Amino acid sequence: MKTMNQERTKSEELATIKEDLSGAKKYIDDLTNFLPVSFLVVNPLHIILEANPFFVNISGYEEMDVVGFDIEEFFLEKKELKLFKKKILSGRSDKNEIELTFTKKNGEQFPAFVSAFVRKDKKGKVFGYFLTITDITDSKKFNERIEEIVSQKTKELESKNREIAESRLALMNILEETDEAWKNAEEEKEKTISIIANFTDGLLVFDKNDCLNMGNPKAEKFLRTNINNLIGTHLKDLNGSSLVKSIVEVLLKNEAFKKDKKSVAKVKAAHREEVKTGDGQTLEVSAVPIIAGKTSIGTLVSLHDITREKMIEAMKSEFVSIAAHQLRTPLSGIKWTLKMLIDGDLGKISKDQKEILEKTYVSNERMISLVNDLLNVTRIEEGRYIHKPEMVNILDIVEPLVESYKAEAERKGIKLNLETTKKRNLNVAADIEKITLVAQNLLENALKYTPKGGKITFFVKHKVKANKIEVSVKDSGVGVPKDQQARLFTKFFRAANVMRMETEGSGLGLFICKNIIESHGGEIWFDSEENKGSTFYFTLPIVTEKEFEEFKKKL
Amino acid sequence: MSKKILIIDDDEILVDLLRNKLEESGFAVFIAHNGVEGLKAIKKENPDIILLDIVMPEMGGFEVMEELQKEGIQIPIIIVSNSGQPVEIDLAQKLGAKDWLIKTDFDPKEVLEKVIKQINK
Numbered sequence: 001m002k003t004m005n006q007e008r009t010k011s012e013e014l015a016t017i018k019e020d021l022s023g024a025k026k027y028i029d030d031l032t033n034f035l036p037v038s039f040l041v042v043n044p045l046h047i048i049l050e051a052n053p054f055f056v057n058i059s060g061y062e063e064m065d066v067v068g069f070d071i072e073e074f075f076l077e078k079k080e081l082k083l084f085k086k087k088i089l090s091g092r093s094d095k096n097e098i099e100l101t102f103t104k105k106n107g108e109q110f111p112a113f114v115s116a117f118v119r120k121d122k123k124g125k126v127f128g129y130f131l132t133i134t135d136i137t138d139s140k141k142f143n144e145r146i147e148e149i150v151s152q153k154t155k156e157l158e159s160k161n162r163e164i165a166e167s168r169l170a171l172m173n174i175l176e177e178t179d180e181a182w183k184n185a186e187e188e189k190e191k192t193i194s195i196i197a198n199f200t201d202g203l204l205v206f207d208k209n210d211c212l213n214m215g216n217p218k219a220e221k222f223l224r225t226n227i228n229n230l231i232g233t234h235l236k237d238l239n240g241s242s243l244v245k246s247i248v249e250v251l252l253k254n255e256a257f258k259k260d261k262k263s264v265a266k267v268k269a270a271h272r273e274e275v276k277t278g279d280g281q282t283l284e285v286s287a288v289p290i291i292a293g294k295t296s297i298g299t300l301v302s303l304h305d306i307t308r309e310k311m312i313e314a315m316k317s318e319f320v321s322i323a324a325h326q327l328r329t330p331l332s333g334i335k336w337t338l339k340m341l342i343d344g345d346l347g348k349i350s351k352d353q354k355e356i357l358e359k360t361y362v363s364n365e366r367m368i369s370l371v372n373d374l375l376n377v378t379r380i381e382e383g384r385y386i387h388k389p390e391m392v393n394i395l396d397i398v399e400p401l402v403e404s405y406k407a408e409a410e411r412k413g414i415k416l417n418l419e420t421t422k423k424r425n426l427n428v429a430a431d432i433e434k435i436t437l438v439a440q441n442l443l444e445n446a447l448k449y450t451p452k453g454g455k456i457t458f459f460v461k462h463k464v465k466a467n468k469i470e471v472s473v474k475d476s477g478v479g480v481p482k483d484q485q486a487r488l489f490t491k492f493f494r495a496a497n498v499m500r501m502e503t504e505g506s507g508l509g510l511f512i513c514k515n516i517i518e519s520h521g522g523e524i525w526f527d528s529e530e531n532k533g534s535t536f537y538f539t540l541p542i543v544t545e546k547e548f549e550e551f552k553k554k555l
Numbered sequence: 556m557s558k559k560i561l562i563i564d565d566d567e568i569l570v571d572l573l574r575n576k577l578e579e580s581g582f583a584v585f586i587a588h589n590g591v592e593g594l595k596a597i598k599k600e601n602p603d604i605i606l607l608d609i610v611m612p613e614m615g616g617f618e619v620m621e622e623l624q625k626e627g628i629q630i631p632i633i634i635v636s637n638s639g640q641p642v643e644i645d646l647a648q649k650l651g652a653k654d655w656l657i658k659t660d661f662d663p664k665e666v667l668e669k670v671i672k673q674i675n676k
Binding site: 317321325328329331332333336339340343345346371379 | 575
């Protein structure tokens, strides 16, 4: 009985074990069938014993095609494979990996990740291995692509880095240049400040809003005010001494301080005015716009001490006055004495005596004329020549003048005529005495340099377009040689041919005439041909009441 | 009665010639050689017209005119001088002078004419 039971249990056990085994085998078969990895069973001689469906899938081979073949048939890298095989069989490690290239049945190749799991028996001897083959084409492609991208990005980054490095270099250069430019500007600024600070004239700088920006030490000294307190103050609010007030008054009238800064920028000349400081000094105050581009961005005012110049001017004026007086005293003595002798007031004289006395008289008159001319020239140079402008009809000056010379012309055998425009009310702004002097000078010259039998015509014309009066004196006299004509109106000049004639004339007459006419706003000129005659012209602008008032202001 | 002319001038030669000419035309002529003498003479003789020089010792022509203006004496004055800047001539006019003759530009006969013209005004 026991044996039958034992046998029954053993066969039941066996059956159970068989069941378990076949269950396990099925499990393994199912596993390898569905495994999405190529799976090969390989013997120690590297011969393929089994291949799973996935292998078939990716290799294109059927299982029967590969069983019995060495694995090296399917891989490209024989040498590496040989080493790998050795490694596997050495049993040193259970898991061995390598990357190889697998050749499919249709000849295509793909990169494969090959992993070998060593199978060892109880004694540890290697009796074969499992090989998994994974197609890493995509993986590789992906890696390559990544590498490509990385490489590209790296290149781009490097390029960008270079650009940045270059930009940085450029910026450094610019910084250096800017630094240098700044240093230069600072230097220039220091120079300018130094110049302004040490300038011998007082300088004040106003900004474009006419507020005080700065003043140099000399200005402070002149104004006797602390300039720092006044910085930022508008010109009209500047306060301090009465001198400051006087200067402000003068500046407010100055063209450089007008509101329209664009038109101010066109002001070329500095307008100057004198201001007395009240303790014996005189300052010349002038203002000039500071221009940037086309508009004025500020004004520079200079205070120039002209005390010494004024003193010299006063001394000169006094000297001239005294000299004139001292020279005239004996001359007037001689003139009067001779005149009275000639007129017979001091007793009867013979014809011969009278002749000599008359010659002496004429000579003396010439001397008197010279002194007068010298005196006038000095006054012209001081700019104090014109004194009394009036609105006058030019004919009222010319007609009586020509009348008064008719007798003398007749005496010299010269025909003297006056031809005038028909219009009667042509007014000019003129200092009557001075304009008379000019007309007289031209007429006397004509009489002097025209020989007996000649003709002199005095013209007064109305130049409509130019709105001027033109006065001309035409003679048929000796004329002026061409090479002398350019210098006719200069000081002390007398043409060579005239010198030969020994006529009177200091050489100052035409110089004075030019000065008078030009300060009246007119022009003076002449035409001449030697031995044919000359015509001297001068013009004066015709003025209305309003224009006359403005003319007076300018003087 | 003949008109009285006072000449105030330190130039002996000219004064003499002028007096000559004026007396010829029937004027009574008095002479002073400087401003101080001149003022005395004005008060003493009360002339109808004064011929006044500017540059004189002791007291000059301008001071004389200022004095006369101060005292309200209104005798017509003609300046007869060898100086003559526009500023001076202007000032003289303001102080009441009727005319300013520069000696080198006028001779005694012309001065006489001016005097007659002025006296007959």
